[in-house]
Amino acid sequence: MSATPTPAHILEVRGIHTxxxxxxxxxxxxxxxPPGSITxxxxxxxxxxxxxxxxxxxxxxxxxxxxxxxxxxxxxxxAHKIAQMGIGYVPEKRIIFRDLTVGENLxxxxxxxxxxxxKADFIFGLFPDLKRLYHLPGGHLSGGQQQMLAIARALVAxxxxxxxxxxxxGLAPVLIEHMMEAIRQLSASTTVLLVEQNFxxxxxxxxxYVIIEEGISxxxxxxxxxxxxxxxxxxxxxxx
Amino acid sequence: MQTxxxxxxxxxxxxxxLVVVYVALLLAISWLDFGYxxxxxxxxxxxxxxxxVFLVASGLSLIFGLLDVLNFAQGAFxxxxxxxxxxxxxxxxxxxxxxxxxxxGGGVLLxxxxxxxxxxxxxxxxxxxxxxxxxxxxxxxxxxxxFVERIYGRNPKQPLSPPPxxxxxxxxxxxxxxxYRLFIIGLGLAMMIGVYILLNRTRIGIIIRAGVQDPEMxxxxxxxxxxxFTLVFILGSALAALGGIALVPYQGxxxxxxxxxxILAIVVVVIGGMGSYEGTAVxxxxxxxxxxxxxxxxxxxxxxxxxxxxxxLLLMIAVLLVQPSGLxxxxx
Numbered sequence: 001m002s003a004t005p006t007p008a009h010i011l012e013v014r015g016i017h018t019x020x021x022x023x024x025x026x027x028x029x030x031x032x033x034p035p036g037s038i039t040x041x042x043x044x045x046x047x048x049x050x051x052x053x054x055x056x057x058x059x060x061x062x063x064x065x066x067x068x069x070x071x072x073x074x075x076x077x078x079a080h081k082i083a084q085m086g087i088g089y090v091p092e093k094r095i096i097f098r099d100l101t102v103g104e105n106l107x108x109x110x111x112x113x114x115x116x117x118x119k120a121d122f123i124f125g126l127f128p129d130l131k132r133l134y135h136l137p138g139g140h141l142s143g144g145q146q147q148m149l150a151i152a153r154a155l156v157a158x159x160x161x162x163x164x165x166x167x168x169x170g171l172a173p174v175l176i177e178h179m180m181e182a183i184r185q186l187s188a189s190t191t192v193l194l195v196e197q198n199f200x201x202x203x204x205x206x207x208x209y210v211i212i213e214e215g216i217s218x219x220x221x222x223x224x225x226x227x228x229x230x231x232x233x234x235x236x237x238x239x240x
Numbered sequence: 241m242q243t244x245x246x247x248x249x250x251x252x253x254x255x256x257x258l259v260v261v262y263v264a265l266l267l268a269i270s271w272l273d274f275g276y277x278x279x280x281x282x283x284x285x286x287x288x289x290x291x292x293v294f295l296v297a298s299g300l301s302l303i304f305g306l307l308d309v310l311n312f313a314q315g316a317f318x319x320x321x322x323x324x325x326x327x328x329x330x331x332x333x334x335x336x337x338x339x340x341x342x343x344x345g346g347g348v349l350l351x352x353x354x355x356x357x358x359x360x361x362x363x364x365x366x367x368x369x370x371x372x373x374x375x376x377x378x379x380x381x382x383x384x385x386x387f388v389e390r391i392y393g394r395n396p397k398q399p400l401s402p403p404p405x406x407x408x409x410x411x412x413x414x415x416x417x418x419x420y421r422l423f424i425i426g427l428g429l430a431m432m433i434g435v436y437i438l439l440n441r442t443r444i445g446i447i448i449r450a451g452v453q454d455p456e457m458x459x460x461x462x463x464x465x466x467x468x469f470t471l472v473f474i475l476g477s478a479l480a481a482l483g484g485i486a487l488v489p490y491q492g493x494x495x496x497x498x499x500x501x502x503i504l505a506i507v508v509v510v511i512g513g514m515g516s517y518e519g520t521a522v523x524x525x526x527x528x529x530x531x532x533x534x535x536x537x538x539x540x541x542x543x544x545x546x547x548x549x550x551x552x553l554l555l556m557i558a559v560l561l562v563q564p565s566g567l568x569x570x571x572x
Contacts, residue, residue, distance in 0.1 A: 057460050083462035095457055097450040099570075101247075104446050109461050137247050157462065 010035040010161055010191050011056065016065030016075070018048075018055045025051045026062065027215040031193070033161070033208075038183070038192045040206035040223070042199070042237055048215040049195040050092055053163045056193075057089045058082040069161065084111065088154030092165035092195070094146040096153070098139030102130055105138050105149055109156035116156050123152045126182050144175035148182070155186060162186070165195045180205055199237055203227050211236045255567040259522055266533050274536055280413030282536045283529065288421055290528025291428025295483030297505035297512075297520050298435060299476025305452040305515025306472045308370060309363055312377040314480050315502025316384035317355065321347040321481025322493040323392050329400055329488065337403045347485045348478045355477025359470050381498070389495055402489040424486050431479060432521050439517055448472060452515050504531075507552050511559045513569025523567060530555050 011033040018026040026048045033039045041049040054060035056067055058079035067075040074082050083089065097105050106116050106123070116123075124131040127148040133141060138149060147167060154162050167183065168176045176198075183192060183205060196202040202209070202223075209226050211219040213236055219226075226232065245253070270279035300314045325347035332339045358380065366372045401407055402420040409416050439445035447468055451458045459465045487497065508527050512519025534551035538544050559567060 059456055059460060078464075079456075079459040080462050080464045083460055089460040091457065091460070095454060097453050097457070099453060100446060100450055104450075107443070108446050108450050108458070108463075110443075111462050135243065135247075139249070140247070153461070 009033055010070055011193065012066070012068045013052070013056060014066040014068075016052075016055055016062035016067060018051055018060050018062045020051065020060060025060075025215055026055065028065070029055075029212060029215065029217045030220075031210050031217060032220070033191060033193050035160075035191050036187075037208055038187050038194060038206045039208040039210065040194045040196050040202045041210050041212055042196070042202060043212040044236075044238060045197070047212045049212055050165055051215075052212065053089070053165050053193070053195060056082075057087060057163060059089075086158060086160045088157065088159035088162045088190075090150045090154045090162065090164040090167065092169060094143065094150050094170075096138040096141075096146050096149050099137060101135050101137055102141070102149055103134045105153055106130075106156050109153045111157040115158070119156055123155050126155075126185060127152050144171055144178070147171060147175075147179060151179075151182065151186075155190075159190060161191045161193065163193050166197060167194070168196060168198050168201045176201060199233070251563065251565075252568055255519075255563065258562070259526060259567065263526065263529065266529050270533055270536070274540065277413040277415070278536065281415050282532050284412060284417075284421075285535075286529035286532030287525065288425055288528070289531060290525040291425050291432075292483055292487065293501065293504045293508055293528060294428050294432060294521060294524035295486070296480045296501045297508040297524055298431070298517065299479040300502075300505045301509045301512065301515060301517060301520040302435075302448070302472050303476040304509065305517070306448060306455070307359075307363070307367070307469050309373050309377065310506075311473075311476070312374065312502065313358070313381040313384060314476070314505060315498035315500075316381040316388075317351050317477045317480035317498075318484035318487075318501050319388055319493075319495070319498030320354065320384060321351050321484030322488055322497060323388050323397070323484075324350050325481075325485035326397050326400065326488050326493050327392070336401075337405075340403045340406075343488070344482065344485050348481045351481035352474045352478040355474045356470060358477075359473035363473070364466065364469070381502075385495060385498065392493075394495065396495075397488070397493040399492040400489050406489075420489055424490060427482070427486055431482070435475075435479075435517065436521075444468070444471070504552070507556050509566075511556050511566055513566030516566065516568040516570075519566055519568030527552050527555065 009032045011031070013029060013031040015028045015030055016026055017024065017028065029048065029052050031041070031052065041052055043049050051060055055062045058077055062075055065075065066073060069085055069087060072085070074085065097108070100108070110116055129145055130148060130152055133145065138146065141149060151164065151167065164183065167179050171179060180201060194202070194206060196205070206223045209220060209223050210217050218236065219232065267283065270282050274282060296314055296318050300311060303309055303311050325343040328346045329339050329343035332342055334342065362376060363373060366376060406418070406420040406423050408419045410419060439449055447458060447463055451465055451468055455465045483501065487493070504527060508523045509520055511527065512523030530551050531548050535548040538547035
C-alpha cells in the first residue's frame with residue numbers, strides 16, 4: 001500500500017466561477033498556494049480578490065470550478081466546515097464583534113477548549129496592546145487595534161492557512177509597518193493568502209502573486225520577478 | 241459596575257439617564273397624585289406586567305437580533321403555552337403541585353418543539369427573504385390561533401387556582417394580594433438574570449451575541465451558526481410559552497391574549513432597541529410601569545381606558561424621536 005502523496009500546494013483553486021446574486025463576479029480564477037509561503041492576490045478595485053477569499057472560505061460558494069485544501073476538495077462545503085479544517089479568515093474592513101470585549105472576540109474563535117490559553121504568549125507577543133485592552137469592548141478600539149484583533153482572532157485556533165483581506169486598508173504608515181511585521185512573524189508557522197491593494201506592502205511581504213483582472217486570474221508567479229516587470233505592473237495594477 | 245459604565249457608549253449612558261429620570265418622574269407622579277398606598281399598588285402592578293411582557297419580548301428580541309426575523313407568531317407561542325398549560329393543569333390526575341409543574345413543563349416543551357420545527361422547516365429556507373418571513377410568521381400566527389380556537393373553543397378560560405403555597409395572601413400597600421403575583425415577578429426576574437448569565441457568561445452566549453452582530457463571521461470562525469439560530473428560536477419560543485402558562489392562574493386564558501402581549505412586546509423591543517437584550521429588559525419594566533400609571537391616571541381623572549393603551553405608543557414615539565435606534569440599540 002503506497003502512502004498518499006503530500007500535495008505540492010496547501011491550497012489549490014482551479015477555475016472557479018462565483019456569482020453574487022445574478023452578477024457573475026469570478027469567471028475563472030486559479031490560485032495555487034505553496035505551504036509556508038505568503039501569496040498575494042493583486043488587482044484593481046472590484047477585480048474579484050475579496051470574492052476569491054470569500055469563495056475559498058465558503059461565504060460566497062462558487063458555482064463551478066474546484067477548491068482543494070491539503071488535497072481535499074472543499075468547494076460545496078459550508079463555511080464552518082471549511083474553517084474547521086484549519087482555514088482562518090480575516091475579513092476586510094476589520095470586521096470584529098464590536099459589542100464583545102477583546103477577550104470575548106478571541107475566546108469565540110477557540111475550536112478546542114483552552115486554545116486561547118495555549119496561544120496567549122504567541123498572540124500577545126505579536127500584539128501586546130490586546131492584552132492591555134482585554135476587557136474593553138471591540139467597538140472602543142482604534143482602527144489599528146481592531147485590525148490587530150481581527151488577525152489575532154484568526155490565530156487562536158490551529159489554522160494552517162490564513163486568508164487576510166486588505167490588512168493595511170485605512171491604517172497609518174506606522175501601523176502598516178507593525179502589521180507587516182506581525183504577518184511576517186506569523187507566516188513562519190502559517191501559510192498566508194493575502195489580498196492587498198497597496199503594492200508597496202504586497203511586494204515587501206509576499207513571495208508569490210496572482211493578478212486578478214475582471215474576475216479572471218491573468219498572471220501568477222514569483223513576486224521577485226513581478227517587481228522587475230514594470231510593464232505588467234502598469235498594465236494590471238495601474239502603478240508605475 | 242464601574243467597568244460596565246465605562247464600557248457603555250455615550251448613547252447608552254444617555255439612555256440610562258433618561259430611563260432613571262423617566263422612572264423617577266413616574267414614581268413622583270404616582271406618589272403625589274394617587275397617594276402612598278395606591279402609588280405602591282400601581283408600581284407593583286406595573287412591575288408584574290413588565291415581567292410578563294419581558295417573557296414574550298425577550299424571545300422576540302433574541303430572535304430578531306440573531307435571525308433578523310420579526311416573529312409575529314411569538315404571541316401565538318404565549319397563547320399555545322397558556323391553553324396547553326391550562327389543559328394539563330386542569331385535566332391531569334395528580335396533586336396540584338405536580339399538575340402545576342407538569343403544566344409548565346408540558347407547555348414549554350410543546351411550544352419549544354413547535355419553535356424548533358418552525359425554524360428548521362419553514363423559516364430557514366427564507367433567511368434571505370425578510371418580507372416572506374414576515375408574511376410566513378404572520379400567517380402561522382393566524383393558523384395557530386385558529387387551531388387553539390378549534391381545540392379549546394371561543395369561551396375564555398377562567399383563572400385556575402395556583403398551588404396552595406402560591407395562593408396564600410399577603411398585604412402590600414394595604415392591599416391583599418396572592419403570593420402568586422410575587423411568583424410571577426420572581427419568575428420573570430429569574431428568567432431575566434438567567435438569560436443574562438447565558439448571554440454573558442457562557443460560550444454559547446458569546447456566540448449568540450456575536451451572531452447578533454455578524455452571523456457570517458461567526459460561521460467563518462468554524463461555528464455552525466444555523467444550529468445556534470435554531471437554539472435561539474427554541475429559547476425564544478419557550479420563554480413566550482412560559483409567560484402564557486404563568487398567566488393562567490393570574491388572569492385565565494383568552495384567544496386575544498397572544499395578540500395583546502405581542503403588541504406590548506413589539507413596543508418593548510422597539511423602545512429597548514431591536515436585538516438588545518439589555519434594552520428589552522429595561523424597556524419591559526418601563527412599559528409595564530407606564531401602562532400601570534396611565535391606567536390609574538385614567539381611572540382617577542379621565543375615565544378613558546384608552547389612555548393606558550395610547551400611553552405606551554406615545555412613549556415609543558417619544559423614544560424614537562430622541563433615539564431612533566431605541567434606548568440600547570446600535571446606532572447603525
